[in-house]
Amino acid sequence: MDTGTNSTRFRVEGMDCAACASKVDTAARRIAGVEDVSVSVMNGTMTVRHAPGADLEEICTKVGNLGYPTAPISVAAPKAPEAVAGVHMHGDHDHDDDGPWWRTRKARLTLACGGALVAAYLVGRFLPEVGHWAFLVALLVGLVPIARRAVAGAMGGSPFSIETLMSIAAIGAVIIGATEEAATVVLLFLVGELLEGVAASRARASIKGLADLVPKTALLVDGDDVREVPAAGLELKQVVLVRPGDRIPADGEIVEGTSAIDEAPVTGESVPKTKGPGDIVFAGTINTDTALRIKVTAKASDNTISRVIALVEEAQESKAPTERFIDRFSKYYTPGVLLVGALVAILPPLVLGQAWGEWIYKGLAILLIGCPCALVISTPAAIAAALSAGARRGLLLKGGAVLEQLRTITLVAMDKTGTLTEGKPKVTDIVGVGRSESQVLSLAAALETGSSHPLALAILARAKADKAPIPPAFDITAVPGKGITGSVGGETAFLASPKAASERVSVPDELRTRIEAFNDEGKTVSVLVANDQIAGIFAIRDEPRPDAKAGLAALREAGIDTVMLTGDNLRTATAIGATLGMDVRAGLLPEDKQRIVRELQGQGKVVAKIGDGINDAPALAAADIGIAMGGGTDVALETADAAILHGRVTDIADMIGLSKATMANIGQNITLALGLKAVFLVTTIIGITGLWPAILADTGATVLVTANAMRLLAWKGRPNA
Numbered sequence: 001m002d003t004g005t006n007s008t009r010f011r012v013e014g015m016d017c018a019a020c021a022s023k024v025d026t027a028a029r030r031i032a033g034v035e036d037v038s039v040s041v042m043n044g045t046m047t048v049r050h051a052p053g054a055d056l057e058e059i060c061t062k063v064g065n066l067g068y069p070t071a072p073i074s075v076a077a078p079k080a081p082e083a084v085a086g087v088h089m090h091g092d093h094d095h096d097d098d099g100p101w102w103r104t105r106k107a108r109l110t111l112a113c114g115g116a117l118v119a120a121y122l123v124g125r126f127l128p129e130v131g132h133w134a135f136l137v138a139l140l141v142g143l144v145p146i147a148r149r150a151v152a153g154a155m156g157g158s159p160f161s162i163e164t165l166m167s168i169a170a171i172g173a174v175i176i177g178a179t180e181e182a183a184t185v186v187l188l189f190l191v192g193e194l195l196e197g198v199a200a201s202r203a204r205a206s207i208k209g210l211a212d213l214v215p216k217t218a219l220l221v222d223g224d225d226v227r228e229v230p231a232a233g234l235e236l237k238q239v240v241l242v243r244p245g246d247r248i249p250a251d252g253e254i255v256e257g258t259s260a261i262d263e264a265p266v267t268g269e270s271v272p273k274t275k276g277p278g279d280i281v282f283a284g285t286i287n288t289d290t291a292l293r294i295k296v297t298a299k300a301s302d303n304t305i306s307r308v309i310a311l312v313e314e315a316q317e318s319k320a321p322t323e324r325f326i327d328r329f330s331k332y333y334t335p336g337v338l339l340v341g342a343l344v345a346i347l348p349p350l351v352l353g354q355a356w357g358e359w360i361y362k363g364l365a366i367l368l369i370g371c372p373c374a375l376v377i378s379t380p381a382a383i384a385a386a387l388s389a390g391a392r393r394g395l396l397l398k399g400g401a402v403l404e405q406l407r408t409i410t411l412v413a414m415d416k417t418g419t420l421t422e423g424k425p426k427v428t429d430i431v432g433v434g435r436s437e438s439q440v441l442s443l444a445a446a447l448e449t450g451s452s453h454p455l456a457l458a459i460l461a462r463a464k465a466d467k468a469p470i471p472p473a474f475d476i477t478a479v480p481g482k483g484i485t486g487s488v489g490g491e492t493a494f495l496a497s498p499k500a501a502s503e504r505v506s507v508p509d510e511l512r513t514r515i516e517a518f519n520d521e522g523k524t525v526s527v528l529v530a531n532d533q534i535a536g537i538f539a540i541r542d543e544p545r546p547d548a549k550a551g552l553a554a555l556r557e558a559g560i561d562t563v564m565l566t567g568d569n570l571r572t573a574t575a576i577g578a579t580l581g582m583d584v585r586a587g588l589l590p591e592d593k594q595r596i597v598r599e600l601q602g603q604g605k606v607v608a609k610i611g612d613g614i615n616d617a618p619a620l621a622a623a624d625i626g627i628a629m630g631g632g633t634d635v636a637l638e639t640a641d642a643a644i645l646h647g648r649v650t651d652i653a654d655m656i657g658l659s660k661a662t663m664a665n666i667g668q669n670i671t672l673a674l675g676l677k678a679v680f681l682v683t684t685i686i687g688i689t690g691l692w693p694a695i696l697a698d699t700g701a702t703v704l705v706t707a708n709a710m711r712l713l714a715w716k717g718r719p720n721a
């Protein structure tokens with residue numbers, strides 16, 4: 001990006017379809033100093049890239065004149081979650097996306113127009129001679145605001161807006177004496193706009209709901225005191241107290257306490273996870289068991305939820321290929337409709353000597369049928385709903401283009417550690433020699449207490465899970481490169497690698513065979529020696545995630561191939577690959593992973609690369625779609641096109657399924673929009689339908705398309721394994 005440009009985000013109220021966004025975009029682009037504009041209907045936001053001296057007030061005025069009150073979103077203050085989510089409060093404007101629908105500006109105008117029409121009908125019944133004028137007044141109540149927006153739109157560079165078509169049709173109807181019908185058509189148009197607004201605000205609410213997950217206040221630990229402070233103002237490294245049942249106010253690391261954390265609100269993970277000191281927790285998740293002290297690791301504007309919301313907002317502002325095509329199509333489509341309407345009104349009377357009134361009426365009906373609203377919103381409404389539904393399940397997609405392309409994936413290349421596996425070694429087997437498993441485990445855990453080595457943590461976790469008692473150990477000493485020694489319950493114990501153990505005691509052939517078998521399964525073996533005799537052996541491995549098999553099966557079911565690309569050694573990788581039934585490429589450096597992705601693309605495959613770490617970044621960038629796994633490192637999240645927040649392997653197939661569901665929905669929407677128009681175009685020309693059905697067809701199509709797109713908000717993916 002050119003360093004000589006600034007970027008400003010604006011809150012734009014009252015936009016509820018893509019035609020609105022197009023007018024806002026066009027008007028903003030015509031202002032001096034503006035270089036680029038991206039508008040999101042679903043968030044009610046506009047991002048403008050402009051020269052430093054550009055007049056922001058003029059942008060607000062010009063867009064405001066179109067009927068969309070606009071104000072810059074302040075970035076000086078820390079971004080509270082609700083500001084991030086698009087509920088930024090400014091001035092005393094009427095918030096079309098806040099509060100109940102009946103208190104919006106559109107609702108008030110619709111009610112006024114409806115009231116005027118009912119009054120005109122009553123006047124017409126009792127005073128027929130002034131009925132025509134009463135209907136004219138009722139028409140003007142609704143038409144004047146519409147015509148003002150049409151003029152502002154034409155001056156802002158959008159002469160072929162729905163308001164223009166509506167104004168021409170209504171004025172034409174008055175001229176041919178159909179004033180009563182024109183007033184009714186204007187009311188139906190306003191009702192349609194109101195329904196569009198309600199549907200759009202429902203979609204907005206789903207993202208705003210994410211922001212509401214983060215509590216507004218936090219309990220800050222300040223020395224011996226605990227005081228309540230606003231969560232949005234928490235600084236890095238401050239410590240907060242989170243009581244049982246409270247939501248966690250910031251991303252952080254547990255420094256004291258162990259508790260089950262319910263992550264369902266943020267990640268969709270159904271089972272609470274037990275977390276203790278050193279574990280990472282997300283803002284908005286719920287502490288269920290015991291009080292925790294948590295060190296803040298991200299400010300409010302950078303926490304997981306804010307990043308999710310920012311990603312979804314940016315994604316909604318970036319257009320999908322289908323959406324760009326429809327935008328271009330509608331630029332020619334609307335003037336084409338005006339031309340067809342004019343030809344239908346003029347040619348039959350001129351060439352065939354038909355009645356002028358009848359054909360002008362049909363021409364005006366065609367203008368209303370031709371409104372492109374339903375067609376233009378068919379794609380962005382579906383994409384916005386899908387992005388929101390995905391985000392609520394912890395599936396983040398950076399834009400409509402990614403969502404569209406996912407369904408074309410033919411091969412998924414996955415990292416092993418942290419993607420297919422948990423990334424934490426686990427004790428898989430314990431073999432006691434002359435002692436029970438529990439006794440062997442107690443002895444080893446006593447030696448490892450206080451160690452942060454991954455293998456030590458695995459033994460301690462198993463002891464905790466098995467409720468094995470951990471006696472005190474004395475004189476603990478690390479033997480570099482070999483193991484750890486100490487005294488437990490009067491016995492001298494040594495926990496070491498098989499090689500280091502064999503230097504102290506003889507290992508029976510039977511045990512050697514067991515150790516080799518474990519090694520062939522990709523497991524690391526530790527041998528426990530007590531009083532110069534082998535007491536037992538531990539096999540430890542970073543195990544596949546519980547849902548890895550189901551996730552790979554779901555991909556195979558969808559006809560998608562899989563391959564493991566890992567930096568781990570061939571023996572371990574092959575063992576995990578055999579367990580999961582997938583091809584393996586092992587011992588790879590980051591550049592090898594990238595090269596293999598390029599080779600696979602060269603074979604004509606559309607490749608998705610899944611990884612969780614910095615070493616995956618080159619391959620994530622090279623793949624057709626890069627997906628960051630788990631909380632993921634910042635680098636992986638920034639490089640990737642999408643992210644799976646809670647690291648379920650089944651979510652990869654779900655993400656592709658969401659893409660397919662969205663594209664099917666868009667197909668239905670386009671068919672619905674164009675199909676209804678085609679039917680009513682024919683029925684209007686042959687004289688079956690008139691102005692009322694024409695506007696009902698247009699409004700109906702827009703509402704049906706929006707409602708169909710909103711069905712994606714209920715998308716859940718496959719049930720959690």
